[in-house]
Amino acid sequence: MIICKTHSLRKWFGLVWLMFELNLIGGTILGFSALFKILPKYGVYGNYCLTTITGTVCDRQTKKYQFALTLGICFYGGLAVFLGILIDYFGSRFVKLIAIIFHVTGWLSLALVLIDSGRSTLKTLSFIWMTFGILMFGSSCLFMDWKFPLLNLPYKFDSRLEEIQKDIIRKYIFRSYGRYAVHKPFFLKGPDTNKIKWYKMICKRKGLWKHLTSPLYILVVLFLSILLIPSTFLSVTWYPWVFYITNQNIKLANQYTFAFNLVSIFAILICPFNGFMLGFRADRSHKQKLLNISLMQTISWILSIILCIICLFVNIRFVIPALVLRCLARATIVSGGQAVIATFFPSEHIGTLSGVMWTAWAITLVLVVLMLCHLIQIWFKYIKEKNVNTTNDVITTRF
Structure with missing residues (x-):
């Protein structure tokens, strides 16, 4: 009873800790639009501003910032596929260690802006970022999916939940139908997807491709x-x-x-x-x-x-x-x-499936391109159409 209560407290502690980290990291990711008023002070795209009689017009400069932010959002979603594959292979908490490195790099770039503006010193920011880095690294080690138990923590990345459920179903069928369930497990056993070529898996919709085409x-x-x-x-x-x-x-x-x-x-x-x-x-x-x-x-x-x-x-x-x-x-x-x-969908592919889902902007872009292809096709047929002399008495139309 005491062990269960301890595990429950650790889970709540892990939840509160992750909420703190998400708020901390979210400020780095979602705060880029705040730089719209800071970047002009450093002359970024300053040559796009025009000086007139009424004042300085910087509409083209703002459009450049918007274009850069749009590209950043697109690349941010595009990396989700690769991160999802890494999560499926190495676990979500191991990939979190990699994320810490990139966030520390982002913090340092923001620190340079604060130092140049005279709002802080390098010594102060060094202690702040070092503290954040140690806290995040410590939480990653504390909640990481190790192959061996660490401090008797219950956290573990379990990607074989469906296999356990299938074993339970097999035992139930064996108890219900006897030897027929052993010789004919027709809906539980299938071909080993690891031995099938990747192009055959796509054609036959096996493994991950079965869920991607769902x-x-x-x-x-x-x-x-x-x-x-x-x-x-x-x-x-x-x-x-x-x-x-x-x-x-x-x-x-x-x-x-x-x-x-x-x-x-x-x-x-x-x-x-x-x-x-x-x-x-x-x-x-x-x-x-x-x-x-x-x-x-x-x-x-x-x-x-x-x-x-x-x-x-x-x-x-x-x-x-x-x-x-x-x-x-x-x-x-x-x-x-x-x-x-x-x-x-099964948890063994949840990282890749979530990553592909977060590249949804590419799906929309493909649909737009397909619509443009239809317009190009119609105009191409119009240009290639031969001039046919029509008579007044017979006009043949074909749709």
């Missing part, structure tokens, strides 16, 4: 790719939007941008509430779990539609509602999509 997976990827566009790229257009709404009031636009960054960080606090909604009475029946996921996906769809409608209004009264809805919509969309992946 209609449910394809639809959840398209669902995520479409609904994430308003909330994701709002960070790109936010500063120019509020700058225009506030009648080019730089001070007020900076205040709204600062509020946008704070809301983006505190959006992580909504995730536990979404987790509570997804897990509400989910252990009682599978039907209840499906109901929770359906409600979450429906709410995310409604929030995204309302967010798109609000951003159409050019009025300062809609800035705060856009902030709140963006915060709720993004957290709900992410949690709903991850819940679908974790519920309907």
Whole structure:
């Protein structure tokens, strides 16, 4: 009884610790739009500003910042596939060690900005970043999926849960049907996917490719790719939007941008509430779990539609509602999509499946390219069409 209570306390401690780290790291990832007012001080793309009689116009400079942020968002999603494959092979907590290195690099780049502006010294920042690095490294070692027990911690990356469930089913069938279940386990045993060539696995839809080509997976990827566009790229257009709404009031636009960054960080606090909604009475029946996921996906769809409608209004009264809805919509969309992946697909491929899902922007881009190909095809047929002399009495049309 004491051991179970200790394990429960450690799990809650791990949850609180991860929440602290997510807020700390989220400030580095989601705070790039705050640099829109800092980068001009260092002359970044300063040659795109034009000096006129009324003042300095830097619209082209802001567009360059938007383009850089858009590329950063695209590359951020593109790396998710490779990270998902690494998670499947090495475990999620081992990949976290790699993430620490990149975040420390990002902290150092931000530290240089603070030092150059005279707001801090290198000695002070060194102690701060070193403390953060030690805390994150210690938590990675504490909750890492070691192959041997460490401090009797219950944390372990288990990718063979489905195999254990299959063994339980086999034992149940053996008890129910006797020797027939041993000789004919027709729906439990299949060919070893490790011995099949990769191109045959694609053609026969075996292993990972069976789940990648699943209609449910394809639809959840398209669902995520479409609904994430308003909330994701709002960070790109936010500063120019509020700058225009506030009648080019730089001070007020900076205040709204600062509020946008704070809301983006505190959006992580909504995730536990979404987790509570997804897990509400989910252990009682599978039907209840499906109901929770359906409600979450429906709410995310409604929030995204309302967010798109609000951003159409050019009025300062809609800035705060856009902030709140963006915060709720993004957290709900992410949690709903991850819940679908974790519920309907095996855990041994959950890293790769989640990584492919997070490259959903590429799926949308492919659809746009396909639509353009259709236009090119029609115009190409028009150019290649031969001039045919038509008579007044016979006109043949073919569709």
